[in-house]
Amino acid sequence: xEEYKILKDLVGxxxxxDNQNKEIISYIEKCLKGLNxxxxxxxxxxxxxxxxxxxxxFLGHTDTVEYIDGWxxxxxxxxxxxxxxxxxxxxxMKGGIAAMLDAIKQIDFSKLKYGMKMYLTYDEEIDFGGxxxxxxxxxxxxxxMIFGEPTNNEILVGSKGLLAYELYFKGIKAHSSxxxxxxxxxLNAIKFxxxxxxxxxxxxxxxxxxxxxxxxxxxxxxxxxxxxxxxxVAANCKVGIDFRIANDKHIKIIKEEVEKLxxxxxxxxxxIEELESFIDxxxxxxxxxxTANFLTEASLVKxxxxxxxxxxxxxxxxxxxxxxxxSYKKLVExxxxxxxxxxx
Numbered sequence: 001x002e003e004y005k006i007l008k009d010l011v012g013x014x015x016x017x018d019n020q021n022k023e024i025i026s027y028i029e030k031c032l033k034g035l036n037x038x039x040x041x042x043x044x045x046x047x048x049x050x051x052x053x054x055x056x057x058f059l060g061h062t063d064t065v066e067y068i069d070g071w072x073x074x075x076x077x078x079x080x081x082x083x084x085x086x087x088x089x090x091x092x093m094k095g096g097i098a099a100m101l102d103a104i105k106q107i108d109f110s111k112l113k114y115g116m117k118m119y120l121t122y123d124e125e126i127d128f129g130g131x132x133x134x135x136x137x138x139x140x141x142x143x144x145m146i147f148g149e150p151t152n153n154e155i156l157v158g159s160k161g162l163l164a165y166e167l168y169f170k171g172i173k174a175h176s177s178x179x180x181x182x183x184x185x186x187l188n189a190i191k192f193x194x195x196x197x198x199x200x201x202x203x204x205x206x207x208x209x210x211x212x213x214x215x216x217x218x219x220x221x222x223x224x225x226x227x228x229x230x231x232x233v234a235a236n237c238k239v240g241i242d243f244r245i246a247n248d249k250h251i252k253i254i255k256e257e258v259e260k261l262x263x264x265x266x267x268x269x270x271x272i273e274e275l276e277s278f279i280d281x282x283x284x285x286x287x288x289x290x291t292a293n294f295l296t297e298a299s300l301v302k303x304x305x306x307x308x309x310x311x312x313x314x315x316x317x318x319x320x321x322x323x324x325x326x327s328y329k330k331l332v333e334x335x336x337x338x339x340x341x342x343x344x
Contacts, residue, residue: 004085006031007098007328008078011087015063018044018122024062028120031101036109037118044122045130047139051115056342057142057304058116058335059297060097061124061131064089070319084322092316095323096148096331099311103335112343117142124297131297144283144305144342146335147298150323152312153330158279158291159299159308160212161245163254166238167192168268169226173235182233186226189237192265193221196241199257209246211279212291217246239267244293248276275299280306285341309334 013024025046029039032048041047067088073079075088087094100118109115119139121130169189174182200219208215219241226237243254251274262269278298281289283305298306311323311331 004078004080004098004328006101007085007087007090007095010062010094010098011078011089012076013062014076015089015122016066017126018063021062021122025120028062028097028101028118032104032118035104040117041137043133045134046120047117047134049115049117050109051112051343053114054117054142055114055144056116056339057119057145058100058148059119059121059131059145059301060093060100060148061121061297062094062097063122063125063130064092064094065125065317068319072320075321080325083325085325085328086320086322088321090323091150091311091314091321093148093150093310095150095311095328096309099328099331099335100146100148102332103339106332106336107339109343112340114343116339116343121297128297128300131300135300141301141304144285145298145301145307146338147296147306147308148310149292149294149296149308150310150312150314150316151292151308152314153309153327153334154290155286156290156292156308157281157283157286157306158211158289159277159296160217160291160293161248161251161277161299162242162273162275162295163245163251163271164240164242164273165258166240166270166272167258167262168270169237169239170266170268171233171235171237173228174233176231176233179233182235184233185237186234188265188267189224189226189239192261192267193224193239195261195264196257204243204250204254207247207250211289212246212293214244214293215246217250218244220244242273244295245275245277251276278306283307285338307338309338 037048079086123129169185171185172183223240227234
């Protein structure tokens with residue numbers, strides 16, 4: 001497994017909820033220093049660079065999701081079987097980071113006109129804490145950025161936006177034998193959601209944006225949590241909703257409707273995430289516009305050409321997460337080709 005040594009080493013770190021963040025960051029820093037990169041910043045995030053006037057940046061997050069029962073091998077040990085590589089994070093996204101490092105090892109930067117930068121972040125799987133910290137430093141990103149999320153070797157140049165809510169409905173608790181004495185928070189939530197669903201289907205969903213595989217803004221009611229027992233009128237109800245935004249004009253329209261309904265059905269609003277969509281159509285290194293339905297850190301990096309490109313198949317968050325050897329080797333070549341094209 002020597003040809004996959006870097007990937008093997010990365011999988012060996014337990015970075016669930018950034019558990020071994022310090023160790024994996026130090027490992028990657030050592031790899032890059034051995035390739036003449038210099039460290040610009042090191043904490044829970046890592047910024048390194050080589051050469052002058054960087055024209056290209058690679059970004060990867062080091063954390064992974066938790067694994068669940070059902071794995072046929074040790075999730076923290078890279079396992080090869082039938083030309084597939086198994087391990088926690090091999091797709092999302094230690095495979096992307098390892099391929100970046102393997103590609104960089106084969107580049108003679110003394111022959112390139114422009115330099116490049118490497119960014120390693122944390123907490124992508126839960127709250128985007130790493131990229132938010134990076135942005136708080138007012139980092140000036142290179143004009144071209146590559147994000148190593150799994151894409152099955154396809155270059156994606158856009159992503160839907162996100163508008164996510166937590167809604168809190170308050171009622172008055174009473175015994176279910178006399179519900180008129182109380183006020184049912186669950187019932188208010190149901191009425192609110194019925195109206196919001198009608199608004200969504202009659203207005204928002206009718207707008208088509210063909211640049212996305214699912215060509216419209218989607219709505220999902222992910223959480224409904226209310227009441228304390230069958231024999232009590234619900235005094236509280238929490239609802240979680242997210243909209244994957246295909247057209248940024250929808251953000252304002254949805255916010256206005258939610259605000260109106262909140263007054264009618266007595267609920268508190270908490271916007272937990274608001275991100276605009278993006279499509280970078282002017283990138284000259286691609287042949288066809290393809291976009292992601294999922295969210296990545298690319299949505300939080302502004303004023304640069306963004307390409308999302310990583311391994312396949314896309315088995316992120318799955319039991320027995322794996323990639324193919326063919327895809328990994330192809331990705332290394334794709335990264336090398338992009339470095340040479342962009343930095344020459």
